[in-house]
Amino acid sequence: MLLGYAVPIVLxxxxxxxxFSSASQIAESYRQTTISITAIEGVTAMNFSISRMVGDTRGYILSRDEDYLKAYQTDLQTFQEVAESVGNTIENPIQKERLKKNLGLQKKYDNYSAQMIELVKQGKQKEALDVFATxxxxxxxxxxxxINRSFNQKEHEILGAATSKAEETVRFLVSAVLVGAVLGITIALITAFFISSGIAKTIGGAVNVIATSSTEIATTVEQQERTALQQSSSVNQTTITMDELGASSQQSAQQAQAAAESAREALKIAEGGALAVEQNLESMTILKEKVGAIAQQIMRLNEQTNQIGNISSVVTDLANQTNMLALNAAVEAVRAGENGKGFNVIATEIRKLADISKKSAEKINNLVAEIKNALDST
Known part of the structure; x- marks a missing residue:
């Protein structure tokens, strides 16, 4: 019976x-996806900032408008802030090296731009244009x-790998939950079947004991009837003997001897009757013990029925836990946004399976209640 409790717990x-492992893997895939998206957006912003810096430099060379210098400094600051953020986010060593090269090119352009701006400030616009013409x-x-193209390509590869890993993990999770639900229902049904079979065997044994006891009682009654008939026959023989003694005084010696023999025979018959009564009492004691055994079998049947109810409760708890896990998975799918829509549908199917398991457990509980009512009325 302990195995019946252990199997659902192990399952x-x-x-x-x-x-739990799949949820951790999905969380890691989501983290990698977030890093890749942040890195791609950051590099795009850096590329946009350095492009604006080029435009600001050209504008100042042509117009000598100080606003272009202010815009240049703003774009430079934006570039550096985004680069620092991306550097703190990415983890891949190759990507870090590419980001480092990108920063080196920005500094190289900054020196090149500063050279032209300084010539313009000194009134040497023609020399500045000559530098620009290079x-x-x-x-x-x-x-x-x-560098940015290679950087984005690598991040897309990382993003694709993380997405594939998440999809694979979700498929495994769905398979695990489905298999667990099917195994849970199957094991519950098999366990209930074996316990019910044991109960049926116990009842059958009790019925056989009752039938055997009834047969023994009938045999004892027949023996008592035969003993009573023998006693009646003995009394009749004694009466006939006494009549013969009164009718024939001449054969008194023979009659006395016959009377003595008849008395001894009557004594033996009386002793046989006492023995039959004693045997009847022993049979009644055996019958009482067997009736007690039947009561014990019924109590064991009641205990086994309670165990079936406990196993059904464990299955119900398993269905509730599965439903809760599916609900948590649905919440994570909602948080994931567009990428988690498929996962949300799968989580809904898992909850349906959990509800089916719970309904099956409730049916088993109803069956157990009917058996207990039948036992109580016995």
């Missing part, structure tokens, strides 16, 4: 472990574009 623990900024921006 529940076996289901909780992969669910198209050094084009080469720098080309390198920046190549």
């Amino acid at each position: 529940f623990l076996g289901l909780v472990i992969p669910v 198209k050094k900024e084009v080469l720098i921006m080309h390198e920046v574009d190549e």
